[in-house]
Amino acid sequence: xxxxxxxxxxxxxxxxxxxxxxxxxxxxxxxxxxxxxxxxxxxxxxxxxxxxxxxxxxxxxxxxxxxxxxxxxxxxxxxxxxxxxxxxxxxxxxxxxxxxxxxxxxxxxxxxxxxxxxxxxxxxxxxxxxxxxxxxxxxxxxxxxxxxxxxxxxxxxxxxxxxxxxxxxxxxxxxxxxxxxxxxxxxxxxxxxxxxxxxxxxxxxxxxxxxxxxxxxxxxxxxxxxxxxxxxxxxxxxxxxxxxxxxxxxxxxxxxxxxxxxxxxxxxxxx
Amino acid sequence: xxxxxxxxxxxxxxxxxxxxxxxxxxxxxxxxxxxxxxxxxxxxxxxxxxxxxxxxxxxxxxxxxxxxxxxxxxxxxxxxxxxxxxxxxxxxxxxxxxxxxxxxxxxxxxxxxxxxxxxxxxxxxxxxxxxxxxxxxxxxxxxxxxxxxxxxxxxxxxxxxxxxxxxxxxxxxxxxxxxxxxxxxxxxxxxxxxxxxxxxxxxxxxxxxxxxxxxxxxxxxxxxxxxxxxxxxxxxxxxxxxxxxxxxxxxxxxxxxxxxxxxxxxxxxxx
DNA sequence: CGATCTGTTGATATCCTTCAATTTTGGTGG
DNA sequence: CCACCAAAATTGAAGGATATCAACAGATCG
Numbered sequence: 156x157x158x159x160x161x162x163x164x165x166x167x168x169x170x171x172x173x174x175x176x177x178x179x180x181x182x183x184x185x186x187x188x189x190x191x192x193x194x195x196x197x198x199x200x201x202x203x204x205x206x207x208x209x210x211x212x213x214x215x216x217x218x219x220x221x222x223x224x225x226x227x228x229x230x231x232x233x234x235x236x237x238x239x240x241x242x243x244x245x246x247x248x249x250x251x252x253x254x255x256x257x258x259x260x261x262x263x264x265x266x267x268x269x270x271x272x273x274x275x276x277x278x279x280x281x282x283x284x285x286x287x288x289x290x291x292x293x294x295x296x297x298x299x300x301x302x303x304x305x306x307x308x309x310x311x312x313x314x315x316x317x318x319x320x321x322x323x324x325x326x327x328x329x330x331x332x333x334x335x336x337x338x339x340x341x342x343x344x345x346x347x348x349x350x351x352x353x354x355x356x357x358x359x360x361x362x363x364x365x366x367x368x369x370x371x372x373x374x375x376x377x378x379x380x381x382x383x384x385x386x387x388x389x390x391x392x393x394x395x396x397x398x399x400x401x402x403x404x405x406x407x408x409x410x411x412x413x414x415x416x417x418x419x420x421x422x423x424x425x426x
Numbered sequence: 427x428x429x430x431x432x433x434x435x436x437x438x439x440x441x442x443x444x445x446x447x448x449x450x451x452x453x454x455x456x457x458x459x460x461x462x463x464x465x466x467x468x469x470x471x472x473x474x475x476x477x478x479x480x481x482x483x484x485x486x487x488x489x490x491x492x493x494x495x496x497x498x499x500x501x502x503x504x505x506x507x508x509x510x511x512x513x514x515x516x517x518x519x520x521x522x523x524x525x526x527x528x529x530x531x532x533x534x535x536x537x538x539x540x541x542x543x544x545x546x547x548x549x550x551x552x553x554x555x556x557x558x559x560x561x562x563x564x565x566x567x568x569x570x571x572x573x574x575x576x577x578x579x580x581x582x583x584x585x586x587x588x589x590x591x592x593x594x595x596x597x598x599x600x601x602x603x604x605x606x607x608x609x610x611x612x613x614x615x616x617x618x619x620x621x622x623x624x625x626x627x628x629x630x631x632x633x634x635x636x637x638x639x640x641x642x643x644x645x646x647x648x649x650x651x652x653x654x655x656x657x658x659x660x661x662x663x664x665x666x667x668x669x670x671x672x673x674x675x676x677x678x679x680x681x682x683x684x685x686x687x688x689x690x691x692x693x694x695x696x697x
Numbered sequence: 698c699g700a701t702c703t704g705t706t707g708a709t710a711t712c713c714t715t716c717a718a719t720t721t722t723g724g725t726g727g
Numbered sequence: 728c729c730a731c732c733a734a735a736a737t738t739g740a741a742g743g744a745t746a747t748c749a750a751c752a753g754a755t756c757g
Contacts, residue, residue: 174519207671223573226659231576233569248445248559250671253566253664288519295524297568298504302494304575305502305620309713340735349576354713356736372722388497393524400478400521579744611703625745627704703754710747721736727729 165189166239166327167213173326173396174285175404178411181282184275189215189265195258197338202243202256210266211244217262218338222346223254232347234297235259235320239327241286244272260338280414281407284399292395299393304349307388312348313358314387317368321377322391334376436460437510437598438484444597444667445556446675449682452553455546460486460536466529468609473514473527481537482515488533489609493617494525503618505568506530506591510598512557515543531609551685552678555670563666570664575620578659580629583619585658588639592648593662605647 164172167185171177177185192215195201201219202208219236233254236242246252247269276283296319303315320337324330341359345352362368367383369376377383384390398404435443438456442448448456463486466472472490473479490507504525507513517523518540547554567590574586591608595601612630616623633639638654640647648654655661669675 221569223569225573225577229577231573233572245558245562248555248670248674249562249666250668251663253666254569284519287516291516291520294565294568297565297572298492298494298525301504301568301571301575302496302502304572305618306496306500342735347576351714352736353715353738356738357713360737392522395520395524397521399519403519613703622746623704624706624747627706628745631705698757700757701755703752705752706750708748710745712743712745714743715741717739719736719738721734723732723734725730725732727731 164328166215166237166329167241168239169328170239170326171282171285171289173398174288175281175398175407177281177285181279181285184279184282188267188271188275189213192216192263192265195219195262195264197258197260197262199258199262200255201258201262201264202252204252204255206252208243208246208249208252210268211246211272212242212264212266214238214240214242214262214264218259219256219262219264220259220343220347221254221256230346231349232343234293234300235323235347237323237327238329240293241267241289244286244290259343278414280410284403284407288395288399295393295395299389303387309348309350309354309358310361311387312350313344313355313362314367314383315389316344316348317375317377318380318383318387318389318391319394321375322394322396326394326396332376333380334374336373337370337375338373435599437486437508437600438512439510440599441510441597442553442556442560444669445559446552446669446678448552448556452550452556455550455553459538459542459546460484463487463534463536466490466533466535468529468531468533470529470533471526472529472533472535473523475523475526477523479514479517479520479523481539482517482543483513483535483537485509485511485513485533485535489530490527490533490535491530491614491618492525492527501617502620503614505564505571506594506618508594508598509600511564512538512560515557515561530614549685551681555674555678559666559670566664566666570660574658580619580621580625581632582658583621584615584626584629584633585638585654586660587615587619588646588648589651589654589658589660589662590665592646593665593667597665597667603647604651605645607644608641608646609644 165186167189168177168182171185195217204223214236215238217238221233221236223231223233225231236256242256244267276286299315299319303312307315321330321333321335324335325333329335341355342352345355348355359368359370363370367377367379369378436457438460439448439453442456466488475494485507486509488509492504492507494502494504496502507527513527515538547557570586570590574583578586592601592604592606595606596604600606612626613623616626619626630639630641634641638648638650640649
């Protein structure tokens with residue numbers, strides 16, 4: 156299995172390892188995906204609503220978000236993309252994008268060609284499964300957002316979002332003390348939570364007063380995770396970080412072993 | 427291509443045909459999925475939060491919903507499942523369900539075994555792609571719900587939901603005049619829209635007064651779709667009913683033709 | 698034909714928005 | 728380093744949308 160070693164994992168590997176242990180070869184295949192990177196400045200539009208989907212990508216550095224602009228000029232942020240997120244692997248089946256993607260800070264991402272995707276999925280079934288798992292996680296995150304917007308008040312919503320962002324950063328090895336870089340303005344928080352920035356501001360200050368968080372200079376620390384969770388009415392389970400059921404993991408291990416014998420001819424030593 | 431004929435399509439076929447034209451063999455494969463049906467009474471729990479995911483299923487008759495119960499006892503309905511919806515094909519990768527599924531009326535569904543799924547996807551690449559497309563549609567529906575809950579007022583939310591339900595019924599051939607059976611109580615509408623049933627009631631009545639809808643005896647008719655869309659700030663595009671891009675459809679046609687030659691030995695004539 | 702769930706109505710309370718400053722922060726050029 | 732500017736954060740006052748509470752009417756169902 157990969158990485159008992161001290162070597163720092165890439166965020167993709169860290170993230171997908173939550174599905175189950177990846178082999179060294181899996182890790183190599185994933186790292187190979189992220190070789191050619193494109194760079195986007197803060198505020199840049201990565202994908203525009205209405206455009207024809209081009210290729211999938213892995214976000215390697217920075218932070219981005221999916222969002223919709225409404226006729227009224229309002230914006231709803233739909234999701235945040237963090238390092239290690241593999242985006243829109245399948246979206247080529249759609250004629251047009253129904254939302255935009257924008258960089259929140261300077262962001263780097265690696266485009267993945269259609270062919271690369273197909274080859275990867277065929278040759279590395281365990282990676283394919285892990286990617287599928289990560290798509291399920293993304294859906295679970297969307298469900299949690301619906302719950303938050305539908306049934307929680309401003310405090311609950313903010314607490315929920317801050318927990319999620321911190322937990323996801325922890326899951327990709329970018330934080331171990333419940334403190335993260337948070338490049339979001341209160342306006343962006345508001346556009347995510349279905350609130351106004353004025354009201355977000357008031358709740359942020361209340362949280363600060365109550366020693367729940369500290370937030371200054373774009374650095375967020377959760378000072379009382381337990382109480383924040385209570386306010387959010389939330390626990391970490393929805394991120395499904397516990398990994399896949401054993402029998403599934405074993406199934407893919409077996410598949411991989413079978414394949415290893417079958418096609419050494421081409422899958423083997425190159426690179 | 428299937429169904430220039432007058433024969434009524436099954437909802438699954440009707441739905442997936444929006445991806446692109448299906449072959450007669452595709453249609454047969456899909457119909458075969460729905461042979462053994464289970465029946466659930468109104469109010470029955472089909473899947474319980476916390477349970478281990480068992481098998482995927484196709485909803486063939488009736489209506490169901492995904493929902494979460496909060497500690498406070500409140501309920502948030504996450505999504506509606508209509509006939510033709512293929513649910514949780516991939517969810518076996520998760521250890522536990524993070525939400526429940528319940529029948530809203532008497533409902534029938536056909537379970538799909540793991541093996542059946544794998545065989546189907548392998549033998550019918552176009553069906554596999556269509557299923558993938560339908561998963562994308564489901565995600566798009568979730569995004570639209572986030573927009574509705576985050577940025578629209580009660581009128582906008584209700585208008586949006588009613589449009590969606592009608593459009594989806596039209597897409598599966600269960601309505602052609604913007605009128606449908608709507609087995610939902612105002613409580614259920616409220617639990618979907620993040621409102622109270624009292625307030626939903628007031629908006630429903632306002633819509634009735636303004637000749638936007640008629641809703642009685644569980645029958646809903648949209649009387650002024652154009653104005654409802656304006657109120658919702660919505661158009662039908664997000665359902666991606668226009669189908670996949672031509673080159674994708676052609677790609678899968680080609681794949682299917684290739685396969686047809688390759689494995690007549692076993693894929694062929696048996697029912 | 699009573700019991701229970703759903704729909705309806707009114708009065709009041711609350712959360713959040715809106716509007717309108719003002720202060721603080723961060724970035725940029727001189 | 729300072730001057731300047733724009734964007735973000737902060738504050739207060741007032742208004743509006745939706746929730747809450749409570750009661751009752753109507754429907755549905757065994």
